[in-house]
Amino acid sequence: MDLAKQIEPNAEIAARRRAAGLLARATTNDLRAAWEKLPTKPEVRPVRGPETGLVMVRGRIGGGGAPFNLGEATVTRATVLLASGTAGHAQALGTAKDNVRLAAVFDALWQEAGTRDFVEAALLDRIEQRIAAEDKQKAEETAATRVDFFTMVRGDD
Numbered sequence: 001m002d003l004a005k006q007i008e009p010n011a012e013i014a015a016r017r018r019a020a021g022l023l024a025r026a027t028t029n030d031l032r033a034a035w036e037k038l039p040t041k042p043e044v045r046p047v048r049g050p051e052t053g054l055v056m057v058r059g060r061i062g063g064g065g066a067p068f069n070l071g072e073a074t075v076t077r078a079t080v081l082l083a084s085g086t087a088g089h090a091q092a093l094g095t096a097k098d099n100v101r102l103a104a105v106f107d108a109l110w111q112e113a114g115t116r117d118f119v120e121a122a123l124l125d126r127i128e129q130r131i132a133a134e135d136k137q138k139a140e141e142t143a144a145t146r147v148d149f150f151t152m153v154r155g156d157d
Helices: 003-024 028-037 097-111 113-144
Strands: 044-060 067-082 087-093
Touching: 003 087, 003 097, 003 113, 028 097, 028 113, 044 097, 067 097, 087 097, 097 113
Parallel strands: none
Antiparallel strands: 044 067, 067 087
C-alpha cells in the first residue's frame, strides 16, 4: 500500500477530531456569530436530538492505575443532515441543546469542501484563540501564586 494513501486518511481523521473537539468547546457567542456570518443559511433536517443524557466518567489514579468509575456527567448530542446529504454530529458537556445543534450544523459544513474554509476561519480559529487566551490567563494567575521553597544550610551541622 502506498505510504501517501496511509497518511492522508490519518490526517483527515486528525483534522475531523480537532474540529469536533473545538466545536464541543464552542460558546453560544462563538456559534451564533459564525451563524450570522454565513452568506447563505443551509437547509438542515434534524436526524437525532438534540437530546441530553448521562455518561459515566472514568478515572485512573495517577493517570496509569486501574480504572474506576468517577461519576456521571451530563452530555447533549445531536445529528443533523444538510440538503446536500452531509451528516453532522456534535456532542458537548452540559445541556445547551441549541449550541449542540448548531455545532452539528457546523460539523456538516466543515465536511463540505465549499464551506470548510469558512468554518475554519469564522469559527474554529476563533475558538482556538479563545481557548489559548483562557489557558494563558489561567497560567498567569497560577504563576502569580507560586512559592519557591529553598533550604539554607548553617555551618557544618
